[in-house]
Protein backbone atom coordinates (compact mmCIF):
# COMPACT_ATOMS: atom_id res chain seq x y z
CA UNK A 1 0.00 0.00 0.00
CA UNK A 2 1.53 3.34 -1.03
CA UNK A 3 2.56 6.35 0.98
CA UNK A 4 3.70 9.72 -0.33
CA UNK A 5 5.70 12.35 1.55
CA UNK A 6 3.55 15.43 1.93
CA UNK A 7 4.68 18.41 4.02
CA UNK A 8 7.19 16.17 5.79
CA UNK A 9 4.59 13.54 6.72
CA UNK A 10 3.93 10.11 5.23
CA UNK A 11 0.51 10.31 3.60
CA UNK A 12 -1.05 6.86 3.24
CA UNK A 13 -3.49 6.55 0.35
CA UNK A 14 -5.16 4.06 -1.97
CA UNK A 15 -5.94 5.04 -5.55
CA UNK A 16 -8.18 2.72 -7.51
CA UNK A 17 -7.97 3.65 -11.19
CA UNK A 18 -10.91 1.68 -12.48
CA UNK A 19 -11.13 3.03 -16.02
CA UNK A 20 -13.83 5.61 -15.30
CA UNK A 21 -13.73 9.21 -16.51
CA UNK A 22 -14.05 10.66 -13.02
CA UNK A 23 -12.33 10.28 -9.67
CA UNK A 24 -13.77 10.91 -6.23
CA UNK A 25 -11.60 11.67 -3.20
CA UNK A 26 -12.80 10.55 0.23
CA UNK A 27 -11.68 12.30 3.42
CA UNK A 28 -12.20 10.67 6.82
CA UNK A 29 -13.52 12.06 10.11
CA UNK A 30 -11.65 12.62 13.36
CA UNK A 31 -10.46 9.34 14.92
CA UNK A 32 -11.19 7.16 11.88
CA UNK A 33 -9.23 6.21 8.78
CA UNK A 34 -9.89 5.57 5.11
CA UNK A 35 -11.55 2.24 5.91
CA UNK A 36 -14.58 4.18 7.16
CA UNK A 37 -15.51 4.50 3.47
CA UNK A 38 -15.40 0.75 2.72
CA UNK A 39 -19.20 0.22 2.53
CA UNK A 40 -19.76 3.32 0.35
CA UNK A 41 -16.78 2.65 -1.90
CA UNK A 42 -17.99 -0.89 -2.52
CA UNK A 43 -21.10 0.64 -4.11
CA UNK A 44 -19.33 3.38 -6.07
CA UNK A 45 -16.46 1.43 -7.65
CA UNK A 46 -18.53 0.62 -10.70
CA UNK A 47 -19.06 4.33 -11.39
CA UNK A 48 -16.01 6.27 -10.23
CA UNK A 49 -12.26 5.93 -9.69
CA UNK A 50 -11.63 6.02 -5.96
CA UNK A 51 -8.91 7.95 -4.17
CA UNK A 52 -8.83 7.55 -0.40
CA UNK A 53 -6.24 8.75 2.06
CA UNK A 54 -5.70 8.80 5.80
CA UNK A 55 -5.77 12.36 7.13
CA UNK A 56 -2.52 13.49 8.72
CA UNK A 57 -2.02 11.77 12.11
CA UNK A 58 -4.74 9.20 11.41
CA UNK A 59 -4.60 5.57 10.31
CA UNK A 60 -1.24 4.98 8.64
CA UNK A 61 -0.51 8.64 7.85
CA UNK A 62 2.05 10.17 10.15
CA UNK A 63 2.19 13.61 11.73
CA UNK A 64 5.45 15.30 12.58
CA UNK A 65 4.08 18.27 14.54
CA UNK A 66 1.83 18.84 17.56
CA UNK A 67 -0.45 21.20 15.69
CA UNK A 68 -2.18 21.27 12.34
CA UNK A 69 -4.83 23.43 10.70
CA UNK A 70 -7.71 22.64 8.36
CA UNK A 71 -5.87 24.75 5.75
CA UNK A 72 -2.84 22.45 6.00
CA UNK A 73 -5.07 19.39 5.80
CA UNK A 74 -6.66 20.89 2.69
CA UNK A 75 -3.24 21.58 1.18
CA UNK A 76 -2.40 17.90 1.78
CA UNK A 77 -5.28 16.97 -0.56
CA UNK A 78 -4.05 19.33 -3.28
CA UNK A 79 -0.50 18.00 -2.88
CA UNK A 80 -1.75 14.42 -3.12
CA UNK A 81 -3.69 15.21 -6.33
CA UNK A 82 -0.66 17.00 -7.78
CA UNK A 83 1.72 14.16 -6.93
CA UNK A 84 -0.63 11.62 -8.52
CA UNK A 85 -1.19 13.87 -11.55
CA UNK A 86 -4.95 14.02 -11.07
CA UNK A 87 -6.73 17.19 -12.28
CA UNK A 88 -10.33 17.90 -11.37
CA UNK A 89 -12.20 15.56 -9.02
CA UNK A 90 -15.25 15.06 -6.87
CA UNK A 91 -14.59 15.39 -3.15
CA UNK A 92 -16.50 13.78 -0.31
CA UNK A 93 -15.57 14.48 3.31
CA UNK A 94 -17.35 13.65 6.54
CA UNK A 95 -17.20 15.84 9.67
CA UNK A 96 -13.54 16.95 9.84
CA UNK A 97 -13.40 15.80 6.20
CA UNK A 98 -16.32 18.14 5.57
CA UNK A 99 -14.37 21.06 7.05
CA UNK A 100 -11.52 20.15 4.70
CA UNK A 101 -14.07 20.10 1.85
CA UNK A 102 -15.25 23.61 2.73
CA UNK A 103 -11.66 24.90 2.77
CA UNK A 104 -10.94 23.23 -0.58
CA UNK A 105 -14.06 24.61 -2.20
CA UNK A 106 -13.23 28.14 -1.05
CA UNK A 107 -9.50 28.07 -1.85
CA UNK A 108 -9.16 25.65 -4.79
CA UNK A 109 -12.50 25.65 -6.67
CA UNK A 110 -10.70 24.92 -9.94
CA UNK A 111 -9.82 21.40 -8.72
CA UNK A 112 -13.34 20.25 -7.83
CA UNK A 113 -16.32 19.34 -9.98
CA UNK A 114 -18.59 18.97 -7.00
CA UNK A 115 -18.13 18.71 -3.28
CA UNK A 116 -20.05 16.54 -0.87
CA UNK A 117 -19.79 17.51 2.79
CA UNK A 118 -21.47 15.13 5.22
CA UNK A 119 -22.20 15.38 8.94
CA UNK A 120 -20.32 18.60 9.26
CA UNK A 121 -20.86 22.27 10.05
CA UNK A 122 -19.36 25.65 9.27
CA UNK A 123 -18.15 25.53 12.88
CA UNK A 124 -18.13 22.29 14.87
CA UNK A 125 -18.64 22.50 18.64
CA UNK A 126 -17.15 25.05 21.01
CA UNK A 127 -13.57 25.86 22.01
CA UNK A 128 -14.40 24.85 25.60
CA UNK A 129 -15.70 21.46 24.48
CA UNK A 130 -12.66 20.74 22.32
CA UNK A 131 -10.22 21.91 25.01
CA UNK A 132 -11.91 19.66 27.55
CA UNK A 133 -11.67 16.72 25.16
CA UNK A 134 -8.01 17.43 24.46
CA UNK A 135 -7.26 17.62 28.20
CA UNK A 136 -9.16 14.38 28.82
CA UNK A 137 -7.34 12.30 26.18
CA UNK A 138 -3.98 13.86 26.99
CA UNK A 139 -4.34 12.75 30.59
CA UNK A 140 -6.33 9.52 30.26
CA UNK A 141 -5.87 8.34 26.67
CA UNK A 142 -8.31 7.69 23.84
CA UNK A 143 -9.82 4.65 25.59
CA UNK A 144 -11.24 7.00 28.21
CA UNK A 145 -13.67 8.51 25.65
CA UNK A 146 -14.54 5.26 23.89
CA UNK A 147 -18.10 4.90 25.16
CA UNK A 148 -18.99 8.53 24.46
CA UNK A 149 -17.47 8.24 21.00
CA UNK A 150 -19.57 5.18 20.17
CA UNK A 151 -22.69 7.03 21.32
CA UNK A 152 -21.89 10.18 19.32
CA UNK A 153 -21.13 8.22 16.16
CA UNK A 154 -23.82 5.52 15.95
CA UNK A 155 -27.52 5.30 16.80
CA UNK A 156 -28.50 2.78 19.53
CA UNK A 157 -30.29 0.73 16.85
CA UNK A 158 -27.17 0.50 14.70
CA UNK A 159 -24.96 -0.33 17.70
CA UNK A 160 -27.30 -3.16 18.58
CA UNK A 161 -27.72 -4.49 15.03
CA UNK A 162 -24.05 -4.21 13.95
CA UNK A 163 -21.82 -4.60 17.01
CA UNK A 164 -18.99 -6.02 14.88
CA UNK A 165 -18.90 -2.88 12.67
CA UNK A 166 -18.90 -0.59 15.71
CA UNK A 167 -16.18 -2.68 17.38
CA UNK A 168 -13.96 -2.53 14.28
CA UNK A 169 -14.34 1.26 14.03
CA UNK A 170 -13.62 1.74 17.73
CA UNK A 171 -10.60 -0.55 17.49
CA UNK A 172 -9.17 1.79 14.83
CA UNK A 173 -10.10 4.78 16.98
CA UNK A 174 -8.06 3.38 19.90
CA UNK A 175 -5.08 2.91 17.60
CA UNK A 176 -5.16 6.49 16.32
CA UNK A 177 -1.99 8.37 17.25
CA UNK A 178 -2.68 10.47 20.34
CA UNK A 179 -0.54 13.25 18.89
CA UNK A 180 -2.56 13.09 15.66
CA UNK A 181 -5.91 13.04 17.44
CA UNK A 182 -5.05 16.02 19.65
CA UNK A 183 -3.61 18.05 16.76
CA UNK A 184 -6.70 17.37 14.66
CA UNK A 185 -9.08 18.16 17.55
CA UNK A 186 -7.42 21.58 17.67
CA UNK A 187 -7.74 21.94 13.89
CA UNK A 188 -11.48 21.25 14.13
CA UNK A 189 -11.80 23.57 17.15
CA UNK A 190 -10.16 26.45 15.28
CA UNK A 191 -12.01 26.10 11.96
CA UNK A 192 -14.83 28.56 11.36
CA UNK A 193 -16.28 29.01 7.88
CA UNK A 194 -19.49 30.77 8.92
CA UNK A 195 -18.57 34.03 7.22
CA UNK A 196 -16.83 32.37 4.25
CA UNK A 197 -19.58 30.13 2.92
CA UNK A 198 -20.66 32.56 0.14
CA UNK A 199 -17.12 32.19 -1.28
CA UNK A 200 -17.63 28.46 -1.78
CA UNK A 201 -18.70 28.53 -5.43
CA UNK A 202 -18.36 24.81 -6.25
CA UNK A 203 -21.74 23.01 -6.40
CA UNK A 204 -22.03 21.36 -3.00
CA UNK A 205 -24.18 18.62 -1.57
CA UNK A 206 -24.68 18.80 2.20
CA UNK A 207 -25.66 15.56 3.94
CA UNK A 208 -26.89 15.55 7.54
CA UNK A 209 -27.95 12.78 9.90
CA UNK A 210 -31.28 13.29 11.66
CA UNK A 211 -29.88 11.68 14.85
CA UNK A 212 -26.54 13.51 14.73
CA UNK A 213 -26.12 15.72 17.80
CA UNK A 214 -22.53 16.78 16.96
CA UNK A 215 -23.23 18.29 13.56
CA UNK A 216 -26.98 18.61 13.47
CA UNK A 217 -29.44 19.00 10.57
CA UNK A 218 -29.68 22.66 11.65
CA UNK A 219 -25.93 22.94 11.01
CA UNK A 220 -26.52 21.35 7.60
CA UNK A 221 -29.30 23.81 6.87
CA UNK A 222 -26.97 26.68 7.79
CA UNK A 223 -24.30 25.34 5.41
CA UNK A 224 -26.73 24.92 2.54
CA UNK A 225 -28.18 28.36 3.24
CA UNK A 226 -24.73 29.96 3.01
CA UNK A 227 -23.21 28.05 0.08
CA UNK A 228 -24.65 29.58 -3.11
CA UNK A 229 -24.96 26.42 -5.25
CA UNK A 230 -25.92 23.79 -2.72
CA UNK A 231 -28.52 21.25 -1.77
CA UNK A 232 -29.22 19.64 1.59
CA UNK A 233 -30.38 16.08 2.24
CA UNK A 234 -31.00 14.35 5.53
CA UNK A 235 -30.44 10.66 6.23
CA UNK A 236 -31.97 8.83 9.18
CA UNK A 237 -28.63 8.23 10.83
CA UNK A 238 -26.19 9.44 13.46
CA UNK A 239 -22.78 11.05 12.89
CA UNK A 240 -21.16 8.30 10.79
CA UNK A 241 -24.07 8.31 8.36
CA UNK A 242 -21.95 6.79 5.57
CA UNK A 243 -21.45 3.69 7.73
CA UNK A 244 -24.99 3.47 9.04
CA UNK A 245 -26.67 3.95 5.66
CA UNK A 246 -24.08 3.26 2.94
CA UNK A 247 -26.63 2.62 0.19
CA UNK A 248 -28.50 5.91 0.74
CA UNK A 249 -25.23 7.76 1.18
CA UNK A 250 -23.76 6.30 -2.03
CA UNK A 251 -26.97 7.04 -3.94
CA UNK A 252 -26.78 10.69 -2.96
CA UNK A 253 -23.10 10.94 -3.82
CA UNK A 254 -23.68 9.33 -7.19
CA UNK A 255 -26.64 11.54 -7.93
CA UNK A 256 -24.51 14.57 -7.12
CA UNK A 257 -21.65 13.33 -9.28
CA UNK A 258 -23.55 12.16 -12.31
CA UNK A 259 -26.09 14.92 -12.74
CA UNK A 260 -24.76 17.93 -14.53
CA UNK A 261 -25.65 21.47 -13.57
CA UNK A 262 -26.34 22.98 -10.21
CA UNK A 263 -27.95 21.06 -7.42
CA UNK A 264 -30.38 23.76 -6.62
CA UNK A 265 -31.92 23.51 -10.06
CA UNK A 266 -32.59 19.83 -9.67
CA UNK A 267 -35.38 17.87 -8.13
CA UNK A 268 -34.16 15.01 -6.00
CA UNK A 269 -36.14 11.78 -5.82
Ligand SMILES: O=C(O)CC1=CCC(=O)O1
Nearest residue numbers: 029030095096152188214
Ligand atom coordinates in the same frame (compact mmCIF):
# COMPACT_ATOMS: atom_id res chain seq x y z
O1 LIG B 1 -15.93 12.57 17.57
C1 LIG B 1 -16.74 13.47 17.41
O2 LIG B 1 -17.11 14.22 18.32
C2 LIG B 1 -17.28 13.74 16.05
C3 LIG B 1 -16.42 14.56 15.22
C4 LIG B 1 -16.23 15.90 15.26
C5 LIG B 1 -15.32 16.28 14.19
C6 LIG B 1 -15.10 15.00 13.53
O3 LIG B 1 -14.46 14.78 12.52
O4 LIG B 1 -15.75 14.01 14.19
